[in-house]
Amino acid sequence: xxxxxxxxxxxxxxxxxxxxxxxxxxxxxxxxxxxxxxxxxxxxxxxxxxxxxxxxxxxxxxxxxxxxxxxxxxxxxxxxxxxxxxxxxxxxxxxxxxxxxxxxxxxxxxxxxxxxxxxxxxxxxxxxxxxxxxxxxxxxxxxxxxxxxxxxxxxxxxxxxxxxxxxxxxxxxxxxxxxxxxxxxxxxxxxxxxxxxxxxxxxxxxxxxxxxxxxxxxxxxxxxxxxxxxxxxxxxxxxxxxxxxxxxxxxxxxxxxxxxxxxxxxxxxxxxxxxxxxxxxxxxxxxxxxxxxxxxxxxxxxxxxxxxxxxxxxxxxxxxxxxxxxxxxxxxxxxxxxxxxxxxxxxxxxxxxxxxxxxxxxxxxxxxxxxxxxxxxxxxxxxxxxxxxxxxxxxxxxxxxxxxxxxxxxxxxxxxxxxxxxxxxxxxxxxxxxxxxxxxxxxxxxxxxxxxxxxxxxxxxxxxxxxxxxxxxxxxxxxxxxxxxxxxxxxxxxxxxxxxxxxxxxxxxxxxxxxxxxxxxxxxxxxxxxxxxxxxxxxxxxxxxxxxxxxxxxxxxxxxxxxxxxxxxxxxxxxxxxx
Amino acid sequence: xxxxxxxxxxxxxxxxxxxxxxxxxxxxxxxxxxxxxxxxxxxxxxxxxxxxxxxxxxxxxxxxxxxxxxxxxxxxxxxxxxxxxxxxxxxxxxxxxxxxxxxxxxxxxxxxxxxxxxxxxxxxxxxxxxxxxxxxxxxxxxxxxxxxxxxxxxxxxxxxxxxxxxxxxxxxxxxxxxxxxxxxxxxxxxxxxxxxxxxxxxxxxxxxxxxxxxxxxxxxxxxxxxxxxxxxxxxxxxxxxxxxxxxxxxxxxxxxxxxxxxxxxxxxxxxxxxxxxxxxxxxxxxxxxxxxx
Numbered sequence: 001x002x003x004x005x006x007x008x009x010x011x012x013x014x015x016x017x018x019x020x021x022x023x024x025x026x027x028x029x030x031x032x033x034x035x036x037x038x039x040x041x042x043x044x045x046x047x048x049x050x051x052x053x054x055x056x057x058x059x060x061x062x063x064x065x066x067x068x069x070x071x072x073x074x075x076x077x078x079x080x081x082x083x084x085x086x087x088x089x090x091x092x093x094x095x096x097x098x099x100x101x102x103x104x105x106x107x108x109x110x111x112x113x114x115x116x117x118x119x120x121x122x123x124x125x126x127x128x129x130x131x132x133x134x135x136x137x138x139x140x141x142x143x144x145x146x147x148x149x150x151x152x153x154x155x156x157x158x159x160x161x162x163x164x165x166x167x168x169x170x171x172x173x174x175x176x177x178x179x180x181x182x183x184x185x186x187x188x189x190x191x192x193x194x195x196x197x198x199x200x201x202x203x204x205x206x207x208x209x210x211x212x213x214x215x216x217x218x219x220x221x222x223x224x225x226x227x228x229x230x231x232x233x234x235x236x237x238x239x240x241x242x243x244x245x246x247x248x249x250x251x252x253x254x255x256x257x258x259x260x261x262x263x264x265x266x267x268x269x270x271x272x273x274x275x276x277x278x279x280x281x282x283x284x285x286x287x288x289x290x291x292x293x294x295x296x297x298x299x300x301x302x303x304x305x306x307x308x309x310x311x312x313x314x315x316x317x318x319x320x321x322x323x324x325x326x327x328x329x330x331x332x333x334x335x336x337x338x339x340x341x342x343x344x345x346x347x348x349x350x351x352x353x354x355x356x357x358x359x360x361x362x363x364x365x366x367x368x369x370x371x372x373x374x375x376x377x378x379x380x381x382x383x384x385x386x387x388x389x390x391x392x393x394x395x396x397x398x399x400x401x402x403x404x405x406x407x408x409x410x411x412x413x414x415x416x417x418x419x420x421x422x423x424x425x426x427x428x429x430x431x432x433x434x435x436x437x438x439x440x441x442x443x444x445x446x447x448x449x450x451x452x453x454x455x456x457x458x459x460x461x462x463x464x465x466x467x468x469x470x471x472x473x474x475x476x477x478x479x480x481x482x483x484x485x486x487x488x489x490x491x492x493x494x495x496x497x498x499x500x501x502x503x504x505x506x507x508x509x510x511x512x513x514x515x516x517x518x519x520x521x522x523x524x525x526x527x528x529x530x531x532x533x534x535x536x537x538x539x540x541x542x543x544x545x546x547x548x549x550x551x552x553x554x555x556x557x558x559x560x561x562x563x564x565x566x567x568x569x570x571x572x573x574x575x576x577x578x579x
Numbered sequence: 580x581x582x583x584x585x586x587x588x589x590x591x592x593x594x595x596x597x598x599x600x601x602x603x604x605x606x607x608x609x610x611x612x613x614x615x616x617x618x619x620x621x622x623x624x625x626x627x628x629x630x631x632x633x634x635x636x637x638x639x640x641x642x643x644x645x646x647x648x649x650x651x652x653x654x655x656x657x658x659x660x661x662x663x664x665x666x667x668x669x670x671x672x673x674x675x676x677x678x679x680x681x682x683x684x685x686x687x688x689x690x691x692x693x694x695x696x697x698x699x700x701x702x703x704x705x706x707x708x709x710x711x712x713x714x715x716x717x718x719x720x721x722x723x724x725x726x727x728x729x730x731x732x733x734x735x736x737x738x739x740x741x742x743x744x745x746x747x748x749x750x751x752x753x754x755x756x757x758x759x760x761x762x763x764x765x766x767x768x769x770x771x772x773x774x775x776x777x778x779x780x781x782x783x784x785x786x787x788x789x790x791x792x793x794x795x796x797x798x799x800x801x802x803x804x805x806x807x808x809x810x811x812x813x814x815x816x817x818x819x820x821x822x823x824x825x826x827x828x829x830x831x832x833x834x835x836x837x838x839x840x841x842x843x844x845x846x847x848x849x850x851x852x853x854x855x856x857x858x859x860x861x862x863x864x865x866x867x868x869x870x871x872x
Binding site: 028029030032033035037038 | 763
């Protein structure tokens with residue numbers, strides 16, 4: 001590297017010297033007596049040319065050599081110390097807006113990394129995702145491998161998230177002698193010790209900001225189309241039904257405004273895609289849609305409870321519940337049991353435990369933090385509860401009444417049982433919203449663990465759970481656009497994330513479709529590209545590291561000596577030529 | 580042409596005189612005719628050098644009888660002795676400006692001239708001096724041999740032209756001496772045609788300067804002809820210099836060949852160093868001068 005790159009300007013003296021040597025020297029007059037012998041030489045006219053053929057003379061080469069030596073001395077070449085090392089930590093912005101500028105960012109990054117690499121003899125490269133939960137993209141010492149890894153592994157499609165934890169980690173890893181570099185698309189504040197490289201630029205965008213299907217199941221939908229532009233925008237849009245493009249319509253939007261687009265999904269279709277004419281940000285120009293179908297649950301209500309108004313209302317309110325006559329064919333049973341004869345854990349059930357003894361006092365009611373009871377207020381509950389001598393090993397209490405469990409939960413494998421230890425007839429639980437909500441939550445929890453078909457409209461990257469059968473074959477996630485399949489693990493619930501890009505996908509087990517879904521982009525904060533901008537990290541830190549990791553030219557005194565010798569020799573030769 | 584200082588002129592004469600005490604023009608070889616002198620003539624004379632025997636005739640001096648011959652032959656005979664004559668020397672001096680452009684060469688030219696004069700005086704030669712420039716020939720009196728006076732006689736239209744030696748009124752049976760640097764264009768044979776004698780001898784003494792034979796030219800030069808005033812712009816590099824030297828050498832080789840063909844002794848006399856040494860370097864082995872015996 002060069003300690004003083006400005007020293008290279010000294011090379012401009014070389015063409016000047018060549019020009020001086022091209023210029024015709026003023027002829028030296030000399031009286032001779034042998035002019036007739038000079039006829040053997042080629043004459044030049046009296047007028048002469050101002051520019052003559054470049055003569056290959058020693059002073060020319062000595063002067064050019066002196067220019068070269070002067071340039072070397074002024075530029076101050078430096079040489080890396082063999083043992084010098086640095087760590088460079090890149091944090092790559094994985095939010096969806098970055099997808100527009102990913103290629104531009106990689107193009108800017110390549111030369112920048114090459115320059116950084118030249119500032120030490122050895123460089124360790126680490127690439128982190130800006131979403132710290134996503135982990136490391138690359139770790140190694142090869143810049144080319146790093147760039148290849150970024151090309152394949154860095155797919156910025158995520159939701160808006162806080163990059164601060166990843167940046168602080170990067171700054172810590174880089175240390176005082178390394179470099180932490182945040183690659184993003186918006187110019188923003190970064191923590192101390194982190195440099196910023198932004199490759200964005202303001203872009204106009206129009207996209208779907210939300211799609212809602214009518215709850216009545218008639219197929220009506222309303223899609224919100226939003227403009228993220230400072231000028232009026234006009235876009236064409238259409239509905240595709242099972243891949244068939246429908247009638248195109250246009251929508252005109254004033255700057256920064258949104259409009260609703262309404263329509264009805266045709267009865268005959270199975271998969272639908274709302275599309276806008278593509279623009280700078282294509283993720284929100286496509287909204288795949290399905291007619292949602294909830295997983296149906298077979299419910300058996302014990303005969304002694306069938307006349308309970310609460311249960312009738314609950315079953316009616318929850319929806320997608322099929323009342324079955326036989327317990328054997330049900331997914332959920334609602335039954336009563338005595339304290340001494342609790343039902344076996346063979347079927348998920350809501351069990352009303354009879355044998356009330358005393359009324360629970362409200363002040364003694366304590367809800368244990370649980371998904372069933374979170375956010376619910378039980379203060380108004382008045383009930384007479386059963387005394388349970390002891391809890392089963394697999395039972396946990398959700399609501400305490402003093403020392404006694406009022407509501408508890410048993411889980412045994414795939415089976416869950418909600419034990420209500422008080423009599424509905426002698427309490428006000430039926431009028432308590434918390435109780436109804438808790439029951440509804442339990443029913444939904446049972447529904448989640450019940451293997452069955454459902455169709456859903458979800459968001460890209462959304463975390464989903466699907467119940468699978470034990471002892472059956474592998475579970476697969478297949479995306480519609482690519483046909484790629486990925487095996488899923490987990491039982492009884494398999495966790496998966498919806499694809500990162502708008503698409504249809506299915507979860508299957510033994511060729512049985514358990515989940516059919518349409519994922520659409522919903523992170524509207526990433527759709528506004530007007531604030532994107534570009535900035536490069538300052539050069540001075542790289543230069544600082546390079547100077548620290550290098551040593552000066554050990555041959556400097558030799559160049560100085562050669563320069564003086566060349567100048568003196570040229571001066572002497574020219575003087576001799578003149579005389 | 581800058582005139583030489585009186586001091587340098589005196590030095591030239593002094594050097595010439597000193598040289599003439601050791602060296603003389605090459606008189607040996609041909610038989611000379613003329614008035615009484617110091618060189619052997621063709622006829623009988625009163626020198627001490629034996630010439631021939633002849634019968635003693637009435638009126639001869641009895642002291643000339645060769646009594647030994649009489650004792651041997653019983654005939655009255657007498658010895659005759661070679662006559663001693665003074666040769667005739669025609670000395671032509673090139674007055675072109677090139678002879679005097681270089682101070683050293685001008686001095687050497689005068690030294691040569693005075694040497695020839697001195698050498699002629701020592702043998703009591705009948706000396707005629709001429710100044711030649713182009714087609715102009717001027718008789719020179721010895722007391723006019725000054726650098727400045729030579730230049731004044733050269734006509735404008737004769738500047739740079741080869742000397743026409745045919746215009747010189749050469750005498751028969753003379754030693755012809757031509758002092759010239761031979762630096763002019765033209766075929767040597769044509770110039771020598773008016774110089775080579777039918778009888779007698781011819782010598783060419785050519786002074787030269789190192790600046791002519793080994794110039795240190797380089798770069799852009801404007802050459803000015805000292806004789807014609809012509810100018811030429813030249814770019815001189817090593818190759819051009821080498822071609823010049825080759826042309827210079829070739830020029831004098833042609834002159835040497837032409838002189839040899841006509842039995843003319845050509846001696847180049849360097850203007851460097853002492854006059855005697857310069858004269859002996861080539862003129863002595865070349866037969867243009869000889870040592871006094």
